[in-house]
Amino acid sequence: MILARAHQATRRYGEVLALDRVDLTVRAGELVGLLGPNGAGKSTLINLLVGLRHPTTGRVELFGGDPRDPAARRALGVTPQETGLPGTLRVGEVVDFVSAHFPDPVPRAELLDRFGLAEQARRQTGGLSGGQRRRLAVALAFVGRPRLVILDEPTTGLDVAARRTLWEAIRAFHAEGGTVLLSSHYLEEVEALAQRVVVIGRGRVLADDTVAAIRGIVGVHRVSFVADELPDLPGVVATERTDGRTHLLTTDADQLVRDLVGAGVPFRDLEVRPTSLEEAFLAITDGDRAEAATATA
Numbered sequence: 599m600i601l602a603r604a605h606q607a608t609r610r611y612g613e614v615l616a617l618d619r620v621d622l623t624v625r626a627g628e629l630v631g632l633l634g635p636n637g638a639g640k641s642t643l644i645n646l647l648v649g650l651r652h653p654t655t656g657r658v659e660l661f662g663g664d665p666r667d668p669a670a671r672r673a674l675g676v677t678p679q680e681t682g683l684p685g686t687l688r689v690g691e692v693v694d695f696v697s698a699h700f701p702d703p704v705p706r707a708e709l710l711d712r713f714g715l716a717e718q719a720r721r722q723t724g725g726l727s728g729g730q731r732r733r734l735a736v737a738l739a740f741v742g743r744p745r746l747v748i749l750d751e752p753t754t755g756l757d758v759a760a761r762r763t764l765w766e767a768i769r770a771f772h773a774e775g776g777t778v779l780l781s782s783h784y785l786e787e788v789e790a791l792a793q794r795v796v797v798i799g800r801g802r803v804l805a806d807d808t809v810a811a812i813r814g815i816v817g818v819h820r821v822s823f824v825a826d827e828l829p830d831l832p833g834v835v836a837t838e839r840t841d842g843r844t845h846l847l848t849t850d851a852d853q854l855v856r857d858l859v860g861a862g863v864p865f866r867d868l869e870v871r872p873t874s875l876e877e878a879f880l881a882i883t884d885g886d887r888a889e890a891a892t893a894t895a
């Protein structure tokens with residue numbers, strides 16, 4: 599079942615083409631990561647899907663209806679990139695205020711506990727740290743037991759521990775059958791949470807696939823080991839040396855290991871792993887940039 603959909607959605611802001619014929623489908627039960635550099639169009643796409651903006655051309659649907667129709671947004675939870683909280687209200691009061699809009703809200707204590715805010719229930723939101731405020735803003739998206747949650751860069755500005763608390767809460771929601779679309783700059787975050795990744799660059803969808811497949815598009819592996827001297831080896835894309843280890847990036851790890859053995863290199867602690875999503879992401883967006891430069895030329 600499709601919960602949110604963009605079909606050939608284009609959005610212009612004057613001269614700026616923020617989204618260019620974007621197709622995106624989010625099905626029930628999915629956890630989809632929206633990944634892209636600054637200005638790629640992630641927030642614009644999210645704003646179309648949640649009904650804050652309308653496409654210049656093309657179509658968007660939410661639960662089969664028009665996102666600008668409040669009825670279509672009933673089972674939606676959203677945390678935009680920037681949110682404001684009334685500074686003099688206590689955390690618990692803010693939760694109660696939002697809860698009052700829903701027929702069967704998550705109990706206050708349960709929600710705050712899930713987002714690591716139980717101890718802050720009586721604190722005024724104006725006195726919270728930036729990270730605590732952000733966690734509260736994200737928690738509010740979950741109050742009404744939505745079927746679909748859309749989060750625009752939920753963990754921006756959070757430290758490692760706070761980010762992990764948020765990841766756990768998102769994972770728990772997904773494990774209970776919830777659907778999530780989240781945008782992120784943190785490639786590590788998308789890798790940790792999402793099954794599917796949609797990579798956006800300059801308003802276009804560059805890739806829409808599993809994390810493994812996105813890595814596969816680039817197909818680069820990292821072969822690392824400890825060795826002193828290295829002969830010239832074919833098929834090495836890049837060489838790095840850190841902490842006494844040599845890291846070779848290659849498109850054919852099997853052949854590279856055969857070559858190392860064949861050349862009699864006395865290596866130890868061999869490790870072969872796929873490149874991180876971050877490396878894949880940089881390769882895709884660099885490719886896109888190169889393509890654009892060629893087109894311009």
Ligand SMILES: Nc1ncnc2c1ncn2[C@@H]1O[C@H](COP(=O)(O)OP(=O)(O)OP(=O)(O)O)[C@@H](O)[C@H]1O
Binds near residue numbers: 614634635636642
């Ligand atoms: N209200 C607006 N008026 C004019 N241009 C806009 C507006 N909103 C966004 N843009 C432009 O549209 C493009 C896409 O912006 P958008 O905020 O969607 O990107 P993003 O991927 O969310 O970026 P970031 O990761 O920096 O939040 C950018 O060039 C941005 O400057």
